[in-house]
Amino acid sequence: MIDPCEDYVALLHQVFDMNAIKTLLARPDMSFLMDGMGGVAGPYAHALFVKELGLAPSCLRGCTPSEDFDGGHPDPNLIYAASLVELMGLKPDGSAAGDEAVKSAPVLGAAADGDADRNMVLGRGFFVTPSDSLAVIAAHAHLLPWVARGGGIKALARSMPTSGAVDRVAAKLGLPLYETPTGWKFFGNLMDSHLLGGADLTPLLCGEESFGTGSSHVREKDGLWAVLCWLSILAHHNLQTPQGALVGVGDVVRRHWREFGRNFYTRYDYEEVDAAKAKELVARLEELGARYAQEGMSAERPVALRNGFELVTLDQFRYEDPVDGSVATKQGVRILFADGSRIIVRLSGTGSVGATVRIYVEKYQPPGDEEALGAETAQALAPLVDLALELTQIVELTGRDAPTVIT
Numbered sequence: 007m008i009d010p011c012e013d014y015v016a017l018l019h020q021v022f023d024m025n026a027i028k029t030l031l032a033r034p035d036m037s038f039l040m041d042g043m044g045g046v047a048g049p050y051a052h053a054l055f056v057k058e059l060g061l062a063p064s065c066l067r068g069c070t071p072s073e074d075f076d077g078g079h080p081d082p083n084l085i086y087a088a089s090l091v092e093l094m095g096l097k098p099d100g101s102a103a104g105d106e107a108v109k110s111a112p113v114l115g116a117a118a119d120g121d122a123d124r125n126m127v128l129g130r131g132f133f134v135t136p137s138d139s140l141a142v143i144a145a146h147a148h149l150l151p152w153v154a155r156g157g158g159i160k161a162l163a164r165s166m167p168t169s170g171a172v173d174r175v176a177a178k179l180g181l182p183l184y185e186t187p188t189g190w191k192f193f194g195n196l197m198d199s200h201l202l203g204g205a206d207l208t209p210l211l212c213g214e215e216s217f218g219t220g221s222s223h224v225r226e227k228d229g230l231w232a233v234l235c236w237l238s239i240l241a242h243h244n245l246q247t248p249q250g251a252l253v254g255v256g257d258v259v260r261r262h263w264r265e266f267g268r269n270f271y272t273r274y275d276y277e278e279v280d281a282a283k284a285k286e287l288v289a290r291l292e293e294l295g296a297r298y299a300q301e302g303m304s305a306e307r308p309v310a311l312r313n314g315f316e317l318v319t320l321d322q323f324r325y326e327d328p329v330d331g332s333v334a335t336k337q338g339v340r341i342l343f344a345d346g347s348r349i350i351v352r353l354s355g356t357g358s359v360g361a362t363v364r365i366y367v368e369k370y371q372p373p374g375d376e377e378a379l380g381a382e383t384a385q386a387l388a389p390l391v392d393l394a395l396e397l398t399q400i401v402e403l404t405g406r407d408a409p410t411v412i413t
Contacts, residue, residue, distance in 0.1 A: 011053035014230075018054065021152040021223050022234050023241075028059055030241040035252045037112040040233065041090040042068045043082065044075035047122035050230055080120035082217050082229070083413050084133065087117045087126060091133075099412075100133035101382060107131070113254050114236060118229035124217040125229035127236050129255025137169035137271055140213035142262050143235045144175045147211055149242050150235070152223060156209040163193055163212040166323050166338055167350045167366045169269040172213070178266070182207075187325050187337040188214060188352070190227060195329040197222040204329050215273065215366070263379045267372045270386040274409035276363040276400060283403045284353050284361040291339045291351060291398065295320030308344050312396075313389040316344040341397065346370035349394045363404070367394050 018024075030036055040055060042048035048069030055061045067090070068076060079086045084100050091098065094115040095108035102108050108131030115128040127134040134142075147159045162176045163184035176183035186192035193212040200206035213219040218227035219235075236255065243253040298320055303309050308316035319342035325334045341349035350366040367390050371378050378386075395401060 011050050014050055015053050015058050017223065018231070018234060021150060021231070022238055023149075023151055024058070026241040026245075027234065027237045030237060030244060031059055031061060033244070033249065033252065035113075035250055036240075036244075037114075038065050038237075039090070039093065039112040039115045040066050040069065041082075041087060041115070041117040042066065042071075042122075043080040043087065043117055043119065044068050044070070044072035044078060045080045045118060045120035045122060046071055047118035047229060050122060051118075054230060054234075075120060082117035082119050082124055082126035084126075085411060085413070090115055090117050090126075091128070094128040095131035096128065096133055099384070102131035113252060114240065116229075116233040116236070118233075119217070122229045123220075123227040125219060125232040126217055127232065127255065129259070132254070132256035132259065134255060134259060135169070135271055136213060136215050136217045136219065137164075137171045137269060138259055138262070139232065139236075140164065140168070140211070140219055141171035141175050141266070142239065142259060143213075143219065143232070144172050144179075144211050145262060145266070146235075146239045146242065147209075149238055153209050159209050159211060161196065161207040161210045163196055163210060165189075165192075165214040166325075166340070167273075167352060167364070168213060168215040169271040169368050170346065170348070170370065171266070171269040171271075174266040184212075184328070185325075187323065187334045188216075190214075190218065190220075192325070192327065192334075193220070194225045195327055197225055199329045202329055215271070260380070263371075264373055264376075267370060268379050270369045270371060270381075270383050272367050272383060272387055272391070273413045274365040274367070274391075274394075275411040275413070276365075276404060276406055277410040278360040279363050279404050279406075281361045284363050287363065287398055287400065287403050288339060288351065288353060291320065291341070292322060294397075295322075295339070305344065311393060313393055315347065315390070315393060318342055318344050341394075347390055349390065349397065351398060363398075363400065365394055365398060365400065365409075367391050 040051050048071050051069050095103050095111035097103050111130045117126045127139050147153050161182045164172050165188045166185050173183050196207050208222040210222045219232040220227035305318045308318045323337040323340050338352040348368045352364045354362040369390050
């Protein structure tokens with residue numbers, strides 16, 4: 007008989023400095039909370055955080071696997087992990103709750119989905135977007151012993167709808183950045199490149215905006231790996247920090263923004279939309295893109311839209327796999343602006359019953375303006391969201407006054 011928890015903990019010992027993490031967790035001003043959401047992460051979390059790292063079992067919640075996931079939906083986001091979000095001093099929209107709620111929250115909170123491959127990371131009154139989490143981990147990857155033994159990170163990758171935050175890290179570190187369609191198989195191909203006669207891209211870090219983060223230590227996203235990455239980052243930042251002055255999750259992310267800038271980001275999901283209407287929405291955008299292209303739209307000749315946005319690209323994302331040469335087309339409509347802002351439109355589940363229309367909105371704020379970097383996401387994105395609704399005509403086509411879910 008094989009104990010997979012034992013094998014997994016042994017693997018993580020090769021990746022992380024467990025002693026540094028233990029030192030962090032032993033601090034009296036450090037606290038941690040892990041929510042397994044009734045899924046398979048529970049036994050692994052118990053083996054890792056309780057047996058291996060010495061934390062009390064009370065740091066775990068939802069870590070007894072349940073056939074119906076304790077009656078919940080095991081999706082680690084602000085909506086479905088609502089009880090954890092509240093315990094972390096956050097409102098359902100990801101903003102901080104009152105001072106007392108924030109003060110009593112753990113320093114680090116995390117959740118995993120049903121099969122433990124996706125993750126959500128929360129600080130005390132601070133929500134880390136999956137895109138920011140990937141970028142921060144990439145900027146600190148040199149701290150991981152596994153990365154050091156592999157000669158350093160060789161490549162970074164993200165799915166096309168994921169924000170460009172990690173692109174800024176790749177540029178500063180001089181690393182190749184791969185923008186792939188949604189789907190972990192594309193990352194898997196990059197991990198296998200050296201086995202198929204291509205470039206050696208491992209160690210590789212990768213991630214997607216739907217709360218999936220991973221690296222080439224395994225060929226799949228790994229929720230608990232991401233949590234240990236954050237524990238390693240906090241351990242590094244608090245190596246010389248005196249008791250009572252702990253550098254928290256929000257402090258780390260704000261430092262990252264001050265160095266790389268901030269990619270404000272949100273996703274609007276319109277579920278069970280009439281499939282024909284969803285396809286009409288995409289077809290309209292494709293026609294608009296073709297017309298602008300015929301008129302000579304380019305980075306040198308942007309199209310001026312309202313609110314000061316200058317459109318430079320409107321197309322369907324096409325990906326040619328650098329490893330096996332396969333081509334993936336129609337992977338989502340990209341609406342790209344001169345200042346780095348983006349609107350992405352993708353369809354999911356376009357069967358006869360209905361489709362989900364996903365609209366991703368992203369605005370880049372360069373470093374230098376502390377007030378602008380610290381703005382609320384909804385406030386910073388409001389003009390671009392209005393433009394996205396206008397360009398897609400989602401309200402007119404679907405009759406929906408609001409999205410089903412905002413993340």
